[in-house]
Each structure stands twice: as structure tokens, then as C-alpha cells.
Amino acid sequence: MKRVYKTALLLGITVLVTSCHNNKSPNYQYFPNMYESAGYETYSESAAFKNGKEGQLPPDGTINRGFEPYEYANTTEGYELAKANSKSPLDSIDRGSEKGKELFEIYCISCHGASGNGKGKLVEREKFLGVPSYKDRVITEGSIFHVVTYGLNSMGSHANQLSAHERWLVADYVLKLKSQL
Template sequence: MLAMNKIKILGTTAFVIAASIVITSCKDKRSTGWEYAPNMYEHKAYEYDQPNDNFKNGQTAQTPPAGTIPVGFKRFDYPNNKDGYEKASLEVKNPLPLTSNNIEDGKKLFTTFCSPCHGVNGQGDGTVVQHGYPPPPSYSKGQSSRGGAMKDLTDGKIYHTITYGVNAMGSYASQVAPEERWKIVMYVHHLQTL
């Protein structure tokens, strides 16, 4: 009799557990069960364009305080004018070491961003010239529109031009990171000798 009661108790317990599993699993077909770290997929943060009562102006996206610099951003405190160009020529030097890897990286970056206008060898014969656009000057034989020979351009002048652009060339500051610009500068110096 004692054995029968144990079997009934175990059987009833197993039935209750099985029934509760079945009932709870059928509750919501979209539910994945227990949630682990729900804050990773249920956003509690405001989107940048949503109204936000936490600020006086009611906007989520706030203007950064004056003088702040974004993470990973490097300042280039030379204005986009002739004086800034000349000052950069005198003061700005390439901080990267002159290595074959940096020159090879510079060649790849030049081929991607610069060769459509300047040509693969920097002679001003890129594909855009074949479509009727005016050719940029050759790095080894041409004259700069700002004065002087292209073969004499310094680190600072080339970097300034990549950062701000000149004439028909627009700024590449948003497409090419500062370190990548320095690698392009190294490769342009190589092209100046061709």
C-alpha cells in the first residue's frame, strides 16, 4: 500500500509537471521563452530624432559643447585658404614612418581614391579626363595652381589639399581617415619622382 501511494504521488507529480510545461509552452507562439538581457533588443534609449523631455529644448540630439573633439578625430588647425596651405607646408610633417608597408597601403588608397582623376602614375591622365573633365597637373612635371612645381609639394601641402580640396578637387576628409591621408602623401612623394 505504501508503494502504491508512492507511485500515485510520483505519477501525479510527473503529470502536473508535464501539463504545466505544455500549457506554458502553448501560451504565445512568438515568445522565445525566458529573456536574457532584454535591454539588448528592447531599446530604452531615445532615438536622435525623437522629442525628449529631459532637455530644455526638447531635443534628443544635442549640440556638443564648444571645443569638444569627437572620439578618434584628429585636429588639423590650418584654415582652408592660401595662408593655411603655406603654413601647413612649413609646419606639418608626416608622423608615420617611411616603410614599404605604408607606401604599399598608400598606393592602394591612391589607386582607389585618387587615380580616377590623377591617373595610376600621377600624370593627370585618369579616367575622368577621358570623359572630358580637365586634367589635374602631373605630380612629376606639372605646375601647381597655387604656385610652384608639383614635384616640390611638401607633406603639409599635399595633406592640406587632400583634407580641403582645391579647384575641381573636392575634400576627401570624409572618405579618407587622417592616417590614410598620410600614407597617400608618402605614395604621392614616390610619384613625384617618376
Template sequence: MKSIYKTTLLVGITILVSSCKDDLKPNYQYMPNMYESVSYNTYSQAEVFKGGKEGQLPVDGTINRGFEVYEYPDTPEALIAVKAANLKSPLGTLSEKDMEKAKALYEIYCAICHGNAGNGQGKLVTQGKFLGVPSYKDRVINEGSIFHVGTYGLNLMGSHANQLSKKERWMVAAYVMELKSKL
């Protein structure tokens, strides 16, 4: 009696396994989109986007992860407002270690034009590559205006916002004010 059950079970499993085999469609794929993905041409319209647009735009008001908002826009009027507001560094007084780092950052990004002493006689100026780089002694500047110019750039000076973080720009601004006091 047990052998009949065993034989019936074995025949049933054999029929079940052999019924799934199809010689016309070998290698059955359970998730075909993983093997053969739908390709899209660059900048082409696609049905997956709303209205067949070329791509999705971010929601209004979104910012990049890690981006720190700066309240003042990149306008000459904003620079005047920053100077008038006499913005101070949110870092407060820098420690000796932070001042050394600020000096190193200044020497990397600023001294090539402004000079190590802040006198406007950097290597590019002495070689005649750039002319008219100002000395900090002759300028009416404060920490906020230095930060603003470092963030957006001014005249020939480009923005350093992509090389220096917000904290590092404030550190450099404090170091520039120290250089100005020594001139």
C-alpha cells in the same frame, strides 16, 4: 491537527491567488511602458527635452568617437601655412608593404584624375570629363600640403577624409611624393 494547518494554508493561497484576478482588467501589465511606448512625432517638441526643445544638442567641444583632430582649418591661408610649415608624415618612412598599400589606395582614389604616374592624365582627363588636373611635376607640394588637400579637398577635388583614414591619407601623401620624384 496537521490537516487543519494544511487546509488553512490551501484556503489562504486560494484566496490570495483569486483576489489578484480582475475580469475588468485582464492581462495585468507590470511595466506598461514596455508594451505601449510613448511615441513622439519627428521634429516635434517633447516634454522630455529641456525647455521643450526639438532635440538635444551635443555639448560644445565634443567630437565623434574615432575622430582624429587635425589642427589646420579648411581655409586657403591654412594651406599656405601647411606648405610653409613643411609638415612631415607622423608615420615616418613607409615600409615596402605600406608603400604597396599606398599605391593601391592612390590607384583607387586618385589615379582616375591624376593618372597612375601622377602626370595629370588620368582616365577622366583623357576622356575630357575634367580639364586642368595638375601634374605633380609642376606643383610646389610637400607631404603636409598633400595631406591637407586630401583631407579638405581643393577646387574640383573633393575631400577624401570620409573614404580614407588619417593614416591612409598620410600613406597616399608619401606615395605622391615618390611619384613626384620620378617625374
């Protein structure tokens, strides 16, 4: 008798499982958007943002994380103000460190030369002309930091490559080179 019950139960489960399957009408899908997502054009307008904008802007008055504002403008007047008033925040441990020399050798030596005489490899190969020697210029740590931040003449800005602390280290090393010329 037990065998009849087991056979009937097995047959009932088999009929139940096979009766739900239909090749012409697939089963119900949970979260169908995961399987059949809607395609969007990359730069098309979207209703996901307010007022139909293509993206959202940060609130007014905010700054990026890790960004340090620099109060001097990218003008001749800003350069002169930075030259006169801007002072390095480096402490005595950071001043004269080898890190400033390493950064100078990575970013500056190709144009300004190892001794700061304006005779780097690119100048020797005549890719850039008129790179001044540090000896011939009246420079301060503030003016060096300003020029590395914004660039001047044919020298571009290095603010994206160097943090503010690293730019101060380079300025300190440049003054050290100027004193040795």
C-alpha cells in the same frame, strides 16, 4: 477518503482559477507600457530634454572619439602654412609601403592617372578637365595632405573616406610618383 480529499482539492483549484477570469474585464497587466506604448512623431518636440530642445549637444570644447584635430585652416594662407611647415608623422616602415599605392589607386587614379600625369580615366572621358600633373606643381607632403583633407578647386575633400594616417600614406606615394615623372 483520500480520493474525496483529492477530488475536493482539484475542484477547489479549478474554481479558484476560473473565478479570476472575466472576458469583459481583462486581467492586470504588468508593465502596460510595453504592450500599449505611446506613439511619438519622429521630429516632434519632447519634454525629455532640457529647455524643450529637440536634442542635446555635446559639451563645449569636446571632440569626437578618434578625431584628430588639424591645425591649418581651409584657406589659401592655411594651404601655404601647411605647405611650408607640415611634416609627415610616418616612420621609415610606413614610408614607401604598398598601402599608399593601394589607397591612391582607389581614390586618386581615376582623375590623376596611374603615373600622376593628370590623365586619368575621367579626364580622358572629359568628365573633369584641368587636372594638373604632379610634375608641373611645387608640392610638399604638407600641401598634399592639406589638399586631400580639405580639397582644392574641383577636387573634393577625402577626409571622410581616409583617416589622417591614410592621407599621409597617400601624400608619401604622390611624392614618390612626382620623383618618377
